[in-house]
Amino acid sequence: MEFRGKVLRDEFTEVFKREMGFSRPRCFPRRISASEGLVKRITLYGKLNGHKECVNTVEFNSTGDVLVSGSDDKHVIFWDWAAKSKTFSYSSGHLDNIFQARIMPFTDDRKVVTSSCDGQVRLGQVLENGQVDTKRLGKHQGRVYKLDIEPGSPHIVYSCGEDGVVQHFDLRSNSATKLFHCSSFTELNRLSRNSIGLNAIVIDPRNPNYFAVGGSDEYARVYDVRKHQLDSSNSLDRPVNTFCPHHLVGADVHITGLAYSKTSELLVSYNDELIYLFQKNMGMGPTPLSVPPEELQKLEKPQVYSGHRNSQTVKGVSFFGPTDDYVLSGSDCGHIFIWKKKGAKLVRLMAGDKQIVNHLQSHPYMPIFASCGIENSIKLWIPMADGILPMPGDAEKIMESNRQGREDHSLITLTPDVIMHVLRLQRRQTTAYIERRYDRADIENDDEDEEVAYLLGFSDGEASSEEGFTGNSTECNIS
Secondary structure (H helix, E strand, O other), X not given: OHHHHXXXXXXXXHHHHHHOOOOOOXXXXXXXXXXXXXXOOEEEEEEEOOOOOOEEEEEEOOOOOOEEEEXXXXXXXXXXXXXXXXXXXXXXXXXXXXXXXXXOOOOOXXXXXXXXXXXXXXXXXXXXXXXXXXXXXXXXXXXXXXEEEOOOXXXXXXXXXOXXXXXXXXXXXXXXXXXXXXXXXXXXXXXXXOEOXXXXXXXOOOOOOXXXXXXXXXXXXXXXXXXXXXXXXXXXOOOOEEEOXXXXXXXXXXXXXXXXXXXXXXXXXXXXXXXXXXXXXXXXXXXXXXXXXXXXXXXXXXXXXXXXXOOOOOOOEEEEOOOOOEEEEOOOOOEEEEEEOOOOOEEEEEEOOOOOEEEEEEOOOOOOEEEEEOOXXXXXEEEOOOXXXXXXXXXXXXXXXXXXXXXXHOOEXXXXXXXXXXXXXXXXXXXXXXXXXOOHHHHHHHHHHHHHHHHHOOXXXXXXXXXXXXXXXXXXXXX
16 A cells, blocks of 8 residues: 555656646656556557457557557558557468568558568558558568568668578668678687577667667677678678677577667567666677676676566567656566566566467557467557556466476486486596696597587487487486
């Protein structure tokens, strides 16, 4: 009761300041929309039904009056979300599930770019007669989960794919430009083409020259498009900065979602791990493997958001509020989590899907958001409850179940043959150390040993396939 009273007093204070002229008119909407009391009144406004299969993406237009969605049914639907009605839909031309649909700004909502499981990036253009003309802009080898649009541009689109390639599209031309092929840092030092499959790409709204990508390793990489030739004559992988929590360096994790705040903070969501908020000064530089451990420990640690679980699907993450005061995420438990950005306090926990909530999209300027998941419908969330809504009675149980699920998944599963093989390698290393007989062959063996030891840090439970090594079906769990 004491906390609820404080929230009500804070809201009353803001209204009083506005009525008395102590608060500027343009500041009042931002402050009241960001108030915790308003967030605690968010409840289900309604559902949008029209897709025949699960919905993977929802996106507001720049003015916030139109919502567009894409689904496994390969159709794109335009919605008048306030009236909870479908405006029109069209077949995207994709051959598989649509993963993202974005309305191009300043096109009168007539141009939509989409990405798909089929690897295509396509453009849908609404004609004057109401028909929609679709065409392929480009293609990746593998799935394309995310696109991003240069802020304020009706022409420039970026895509990233499981093939590790980042592409640049200018809708005024008919060609796509490959910017670079993202490679692992370990292999990059050896000039290898071993790629990092990419799941997410976001452009910094404060400086659109910078964009970040994340995928099948632990690093969020930031690039400066000015360092890459748009004529494809130079496609070297050259990040200008990298971000990763210190304890995840070398861990078997990957990134599923990224988001930039209006002040260039970078939000990173990891598969079967947590969500982290990085400030600009927390970067490891362009070559994180070259940073000495003692220097790494001096870096400020990011803010951490926990309670959810991100394991079964490629989930996004986003900011919420007029000044990005909150963090939103879906979860495998079917709930929506809302944390205060500063301090990471969980303020709302709502059931958002019978199975999994994958994607949440904030309205551009109102305290409203849309969600989608495994169900065929889209849900709209608005602060319309009469009073402050409490946390669910089983909130602690939900979060504990999610935590336990992460820990159970992190158990290392090895066959006895792998364990014996590693022990033999360790014994060989110890003997070599004692005798101090390091020749070139020994060094090569050490490299092999390190690779096997590196395997032990992962949790996939897959046996080694080294030459001369055989495994059996008996497994051993090491916690």
